[in-house]
Amino acid sequence: MEQAIGHKVWAIAEGFIPSYGNGPAPQFTSHEAACILNASAQDANVKLWIYFSDRDPIGPYKFLVPAKRTKHLRFNDLHEPEAIPLDTDYASLIESDVPIVVQHTRLDSRQAENALISTIAFPVTSSV
Template sequence: MSRKGATHWVIPDGYIPVDSSGKLISHESICVVNLHEQDAHIDITIYFEDQEPIEKISVTVKGKRTRHIRTSSLEKGSKKIPAGVPYALEIESDIPIIVQYSRLDTTQAELALMSTMAYPVDN
């Protein structure tokens, strides 16, 4: 398999605002593209400043597809990311993928959209 992407990614700055204004809801997304024929099996771990991580939330991205995963939808059992709490993400995949991170902040009328590539960890 050619190496298009990486198998280990980190996003150190996450934060889901408590409030939104207007019609749009503030949110954050992990944007994943799988450039390979086979499905990518991904484990996502969420880290916090003052509580234990939520480990290994499993997600599949089908071959030759993209998937946008809202971080507010990530949960394991009854555990999920609370709004208003800083967090970080670790994404591990069984095949190379490409990961981008996006944030829509609508806490004020002058909303902001930010997007950046996640940090690929050398394996």
């Protein structure tokens, strides 16, 4: 497929990284992730902002998703411009210079019975 699919701006309204988990790290570390598909023939330069209920946003976090590749980005691993605080509600906005597809995933391993959720992010079809 030589066709770019997706959108250039995505929103994930729900975010929360638990501060602890059960099981061996890194497989069972509680985390949030953005799974990004770049099906285009051009590398995607991606920026991510984190929004909070009680403070200004942080970001942008910048990263590359090569052409015709996928990237699973754990929010726990983001440290520049600063680490995302644990046990804090947040939302995120993802912007790319080429169309991408974004899926949101959370592993909550605070209990021995792990919970995994996954949703498609909200695609923004007009300029922000």
